[in-house]
Amino acid sequence: MIPEIGHFVLIVALCLAVLLTVVPMWGAWAGNARAMRLAPGLAIGILVFVAISYICLTWAFLQDDFTVKVVAGNSNSLLPVMYKFSAVWGNHEGSLILWILILASWTAAVAVFSRELPLIMLARVLSVMGAIGVGFMSFSLFTSNAFERLLPVAPLDGNDLNPLLQDPGLIIHPPLLYMGYVGFSVAFAFAIAALLGGRLDASWARWSRPWTNVAWAFLTLGIMLGSWWAYYELGWGGWWFWDPVENASFMPWLAGTALVHSLAVTEKRGLFKSWTVLLAIFAFSLSLLGTFLVRSGVLTSVHAFATDPERGLFILIFLAIVVGSSLVLYALRAPSVSSRVRFEWLSRESLLLYNNVVFLVATLTVLFGTLFPLLVDALGQGKVSVGPPYFNAVFVPLMALLAPVMGFGPTSRWKRDSWSRWQVRLAPAAIAAVACGITLPLLNAPYNIWVAIAVLLAAWLLFGLLQDIWLRMRTAKTAWAGLRRLTPSYWGMVLAHLGFAACIVGVVATSQYAIEHDLKMQPGDSRELAGYEFRFMSVAQVPGPNYVADEARFEVWRNGELLTRLAPQKRRYLASGQVMTEAAIDAGVFRDLFVAMGEPVGVEGAWAIRLHYKPMIRWMWFGAIMMAAGGFATVLDRRYRRQRVSDPAAASPGLAHGV
Amino acid sequence: MHPVRRQRLVLVVFVVLFSSAAIGLVLYALRGNINLFYPPSEVAAGLAPVGKPLRVGGMVEKGSIVRDDSSLRVSFRLTDYQSSVDVVYVGILPDLFDEDEGAVAAGKLNANGVLEATEVLAKHDENYMPPEVAEALKASGHDIKGKPI
Numbered sequence: 080m081i082p083e084i085g086h087f088v089l090i091v092a093l094c095l096a097v098l099l100t101v102v103p104m105w106g107a108w109a110g111n112a113r114a115m116r117l118a119p120g121l122a123i124g125i126l127v128f129v130a131i132s133y134i135c136l137t138w139a140f141l142q143d144d145f146t147v148k149v150v151a152g153n154s155n156s157l158l159p160v161m162y163k164f165s166a167v168w169g170n171h172e173g174s175l176i177l178w179i180l181i182l183a184s185w186t187a188a189v190a191v192f193s194r195e196l197p198l199i200m201l202a203r204v205l206s207v208m209g210a211i212g213v214g215f216m217s218f219s220l221f222t223s224n225a226f227e228r229l230l231p232v233a234p235l236d237g238n239d240l241n242p243l244l245q246d247p248g249l250i251i252h253p254p255l256l257y258m259g260y261v262g263f264s265v266a267f268a269f270a271i272a273a274l275l276g277g278r279l280d281a282s283w284a285r286w287s288r289p290w291t292n293v294a295w296a297f298l299t300l301g302i303m304l305g306s307w308w309a310y311y312e313l314g315w316g317g318w319w320f321w322d323p324v325e326n327a328s329f330m331p332w333l334a335g336t337a338l339v340h341s342l343a344v345t346e347k348r349g350l351f352k353s354w355t356v357l358l359a360i361f362a363f364s365l366s367l368l369g370t371f372l373v374r375s376g377v378l379t380s381v382h383a384f385a386t387d388p389e390r391g392l393f394i395l396i397f398l399a400i401v402v403g404s405s406l407v408l409y410a411l412r413a414p415s416v417s418s419r420v421r422f423e424w425l426s427r428e429s430l431l432l433y434n435n436v437v438f439l440v441a442t443l444t445v446l447f448g449t450l451f452p453l454l455v456d457a458l459g460q461g462k463v464s465v466g467p468p469y470f471n472a473v474f475v476p477l478m479a480l481l482a483p484v485m486g487f488g489p490t491s492r493w494k495r496d497s498w499s500r501w502q503v504r505l506a507p508a509a510i511a512a513v514a515c516g517i518t519l520p521l522l523n524a525p526y527n528i529w530v531a532i533a534v535l536l537a538a539w540l541l542f543g544l545l546q547d548i549w550l551r552m553r554t555a556k557t558a559w560a561g562l563r564r565l566t567p568s569y570w571g572m573v574l575a576h577l578g579f580a581a582c583i584v585g586v587v588a589t590s591q592y593a594i595e596h597d598l599k600m601q602p603g604d605s606r607e608l609a610g611y612e613f614r615f616m617s618v619a620q621v622p623g624p625n626y627v628a629d630e631a632r633f634e635v636w637r638n639g640e641l642l643t644r645l646a647p648q649k650r651r652y653l654a655s656g657q658v659m660t661e662a663a664i665d666a667g668v669f670r671d672l673f674v675a676m677g678e679p680v681g682v683e684g685a686w687a688i689r690l691h692y693k694p695m696i697r698w699m700w701f702g703a704i705m706m707a708a709g710g711f712a713t714v715l716d717r718r719y720r721r722q723r724v725s726d727p728a729a730a731s732p733g734l735a736h737g738v
Numbered sequence: 739m740h741p742v743r744r745q746r747l748v749l750v751v752f753v754v755l756f757s758s759a760a761i762g763l764v765l766y767a768l769r770g771n772i773n774l775f776y777p778p779s780e781v782a783a784g785l786a787p788v789g790k791p792l793r794v795g796g797m798v799e800k801g802s803i804v805r806d807d808s809s810l811r812v813s814f815r816l817t818d819y820q821s822s823v824d825v826v827y828v829g830i831l832p833d834l835f836d837e838d839e840g841a842v843a844a845g846k847l848n849a850n851g852v853l854e855a856t857e858v859l860a861k862h863d864e865n866y867m868p869p870e871v872a873e874a875l876k877a878s879g880h881d882i883k884g885k886p887i
Contacts, residue, residue: 424745424748436753436756440757443760444763444764448768451768451772461774461775462774462775463774463775464775464844465771465772466844469767472767472771473764476763597810597829599808599810657834658834659833660833677810677831680807681807681808682807
């Protein structure tokens with residue numbers, strides 16, 4: 080009964096979403112204020128019904144209702160309760176319900192927190208989001224029904240959740256990632272609403288900016304968690320594979336980063352308006368494209384769900400409608416909103432423009448590398464795959480081009496700046512950065528030129544920011560008063576840029592200094608790696624809730640002292656018989672020690688063992704967390720809370736005929 | 739020239755230069771880094787180049803997995819039930835690598851027609867099969883479980 084309720088309320092939500100798409104949009108067009116006022120209520124109604132539907136599905140998982148197909152396929156009576164919760168989104172159908180729930184939450188959040196928006200704008204924004212909801216709800220209901228029953232013959236027990244997904248990191252990775260993906264729909268809806276109204280001004284950018292920053296921050300966290308999960312759960316010790324599905328989440332992030340910066344220019348200076356709109360459309364389209372790539376199975380990926388072509392086709396059509404119609408709208412409306420404000424070549428505008436060009440080119444190269452196999456296949460030239468070397472070769476130089484300019488960014492002036500001013504302001508930072516770049520890598524012999532460059536760039540960012548903070552606060556009476564003068568959005572920028580600096584150091588140091596050994600070891604063997612002695616003590620059988628494991632016991636010694644004990648496992652899950660590697664990691668600020676078991680080899684109880692020494696790998700994830708924290712911090716800025724209707728005429732429906 | 743136009747011109751020139759540099763980089767990076775996929779029967783027919791990076795995918799032939807006693811060297815055969823390719827690999831195989839399961843090996847063919855793999859990918863989910871392998875099997879009249887259609 081419960082699953083049927085879930086199914087039914089989802090249908091109700093779809094009907095409400097259709098209403099939300101049609102009625103307020105018509106109201107905005109016809110100048111009917113009553114129709115427009117329906118939008119917030121409808122948005123909240125959709126959230127309520129979708130939430131009930133989601134709870135019903137979760138209930139089916141918690142109750143082990145194996146007559147429901149997705150429960151039978153992805154859960155098991157022995158599965159720990161925590162994973163029964165996350166099993167809801169550990170499969171295609173359920174993850175779509177989560178997606179819809181998050182979309183409904185974003186829509187309702189816009190309805191609740193954007194009361195200050197002119198009614199016509201709010202109606203249009205919510206209406207566009209309703210349309211996206213219609214797309215995804217029909218996708219769920221027509222091609223991937225999560226509430227399908229296996230009647231009359233239901234299995235006695237379920238197939239179990241894929242063991243790779245039975246992990247705490249995977250409980251929060253998909254929701255965060257979806258928060259980011261779907262969050263860009265808000266920026267998209269604002270862009271479309273602004274195009275419809277022909278009102279692309281600073282206030283539009285100010286409304287849309289906090290939403291975009293939050294979505295971007297969620298996406299950053301989601302990607303970071305995915306990378307972290309891959310590192311310890313896949314058992315290879317890798318943290319980024321340039322896998323199509325990773326790229327699918329990375330492309331919206333790159334476009335979103337460009338959008339976050341371009342919105343700054345639009346808000347502060349009223350420039351790049353049509354460009355910003357285009358980026359908003361682009362970022363959301365890439366989110367949809369990512370969904371298509373993950374769900375259609377057109378590309379070989381370690382992430383792909385078992386797929387069916389009908390679903391891929393549905394998303395492809397949906398993508399075509401969204402991209403096609405928004406680009407047509409853009410082509411019709413954008414020329415009328417171009418700006419006539421000028422800026423000099425040495426100015427913050429140009430630096431941000433540079434940022435946009437770099438990020439856009441980075442997005443396109445990743446997009447090209449990801450879609451190239453499809454292109455070649457479509458041309459009948461065979462099946463190719465594009466490997467990580469391609470992505471590294473194009474992506475790393477682009478990011479290296481970005482960092483030097485980032486040092487100037489925070490301290491630069493809008494409109495017009497001068498080289499001599501920069502020289503004076505940034506000379507100390509430059510000197511300090513060069514000093515760090517030369518000396519710090521000496522701590523870890525042999526001297527590595529790439530690490531030196533990375534440290535140089537990161538230090539340049541760090542000292543440039545410190546210098547800027549100091550220059551901004553020095554005129555205040557006390558240091559505290561000076562710091563208080565800086566706004567949350569400024570601190571957000573500082574955090575995010577410092578996070579980027581930490582990422583540069585982490586990525587380069589890990590790639591350059593990591594030591595990875597795959598070898599055959601048997602109990603009693605020991606092996607030295609980067610000054611750490613790994614002693615293989617014994618192997619034991621360990622039972623788990625729904626698996627049995629072979630556990631290798633390692634002791635790690637350094638300078639004659641026992642540093643830590645590590646116990647990697649090789650698990651065999653009972654329901655599926657699937658084998659899984661559980662790596663053991665000793666994490667630290669400056670290095671990780673990583674041990675994972677391969678398979679038993681030869682006689683005498685020997686195992687294939689992976690020993691890794693990974694310096695500074697945590698810096699990368701820590702940097703990503705800082706970036707996300709920066710994104711969230713900007714929202715605290717007071718100017719987003721004091722949103723007043725700048726133009727009262729726009730709020731009255733009478734102006735709607737301008738559409 | 740009008741200052742606004744001049745600014746636009748400079749912008750366009752910058753974008754063109756920057757994107758040509760990026761395209762150059764892309765083409766350069768693509769040159770050495772794309773791997774063509776070959777089903778085992780094409781390799782057996784001599785259609786696959788020797789010494790070039792490529793991928794071969796199929797089912798792991800039953801009873802073909804041989805492990806070395808003293809190292810991590812392992813050899814096995816990939817088959818599409820028409821022909822098979824010998825593969826050698828040194829390292830740790832993925833968890834779901836097993837006989838009668840689909841796998842893709844990436845590496846280079848040596849002069850004896852043996853694929854010296856640098857990477858072996860197996861499926862990661864009960865029901866998933868890399869599309870290339872599924873197609874190669876279909877071409878030889880088998881489904882993804884290896885049963886004749």
